[in-house]
Amino acid sequence: MSESQSDEVDLVARACNGDQSACATIVQRYTGVLYNQAYRMLGDTFEAEDAVQEVFLRAFRSLQSYDPSRRLVTWLLTICSNYCIDRLRRRRFKWLTLEDVAFWLPDVQPGPERSVLQRAEQEIVQRALQRLPENYRGVAILRFWHDLSYEEIGSVLGLTEATVKTRLHRARKLLQEALAAEEDLWNTEGMTS
Amino acid sequence: MEHGRDDELTDAELAAAEAELRMLLARWGEPQMVSPPADLSARIVRRLSNPPPERWRWYRLWPVVPFLLVLLGMWGLLIDSDAPAALFGDPETGVGRLVLTLILIAKPLWYLWLAAAWWLLPGLLLLLSVGWMWWRLIADAPLAEVS
Numbered sequence: 001m002s003e004s005q006s007d008e009v010d011l012v013a014r015a016c017n018g019d020q021s022a023c024a025t026i027v028q029r030y031t032g033v034l035y036n037q038a039y040r041m042l043g044d045t046f047e048a049e050d051a052v053q054e055v056f057l058r059a060f061r062s063l064q065s066y067d068p069s070r071r072l073v074t075w076l077l078t079i080c081s082n083y084c085i086d087r088l089r090r091r092r093f094k095w096l097t098l099e100d101v102a103f104w105l106p107d108v109q110p111g112p113e114r115s116v117l118q119r120a121e122q123e124i125v126q127r128a129l130q131r132l133p134e135n136y137r138g139v140a141i142l143r144f145w146h147d148l149s150y151e152e153i154g155s156v157l158g159l160t161e162a163t164v165k166t167r168l169h170r171a172r173k174l175l176q177e178a179l180a181a182e183e184d185l186w187n188t189e190g191m192t193s
Numbered sequence: 194m195e196h197g198r199d200d201e202l203t204d205a206e207l208a209a210a211e212a213e214l215r216m217l218l219a220r221w222g223e224p225q226m227v228s229p230p231a232d233l234s235a236r237i238v239r240r241l242s243n244p245p246p247e248r249w250r251w252y253r254l255w256p257v258v259p260f261l262l263v264l265l266g267m268w269g270l271l272i273d274s275d276a277p278a279a280l281f282g283d284p285e286t287g288v289g290r291l292v293l294t295l296i297l298i299a300k301p302l303w304y305l306w307l308a309a310a311w312w313l314l315p316g317l318l319l320l321l322s323v324g325w326m327w328w329r330l331i332a333d334a335p336l337a338e339v340s
Contacts, residue, residue: 023238024238027234028234028238031229031233031234032228033226035229036226036229039227049229049230049233052237053236053237053240057240060241089332121221121222122221124221125218125221125222144214144215144223144224145224165202169207169210172210172211176214179217
């Protein structure tokens, strides 16, 4: 067991015994990772915040069941992925709000500053990600944004390594197609504005 | 769909395909970690250290309610129509009268059901199976296929 892993096990043991500072350390250490996962999966910052809170609540409720042979981050990402997938499935049965519709409409506001341009570029990737079916989106995010190994992705999503590789390959193709489509849209809008 | 021969790549091909996508993502300034709101960790810690007090919730009793209703109904249907209604007051007025009315309406339906159960039950089972299969198809379909 590596030093960082034994540190994680120690943190979890202290948190299980009700040590508030250990809980706070876990939250501070992993909020960023979970927020990113939730934001990339759900495509909405408010929903991502809500998801992170819920994931930590669930994680601390079942901290006793944490398997110390796994990295804490992969265990938390498992809870987060399951939660996001549940949320995406529930979303199918909801009516669209005006805000949801606005999310899909092209932004007509011009953005001359570099930061605005950069943000817009990242929005394109985010929109392309949202075009992927949830199964493929999950593996792509874990691989490219969290740099997890195939084995770790399998452990997070409950898949074999072979299935991870296959899904990742398909996700790559879909993401490339989605990015190309978004790029076309971006160029068309650029020409018309 | 995801286990075709085309998808079986060697490790070198896999690495090359990944590198290609990483380059494509880099053109758009990704992959990049999005910063969570600065106070998110603090909010979560506050919420964890002050969990909402556990309150008694009446909805926990919901599994008992249908059981009680069934018991009451069986009593009214099979033993005595008036007795369950009398539990809710005078069977001539108010809630007692309503219960008695419900029992009297239910009686012929119950006997009809007993007479027709041999073909109604398989029909009901078939309906439930079809509904369950439809639900699984909807729940398991990837999002893109649905939208």
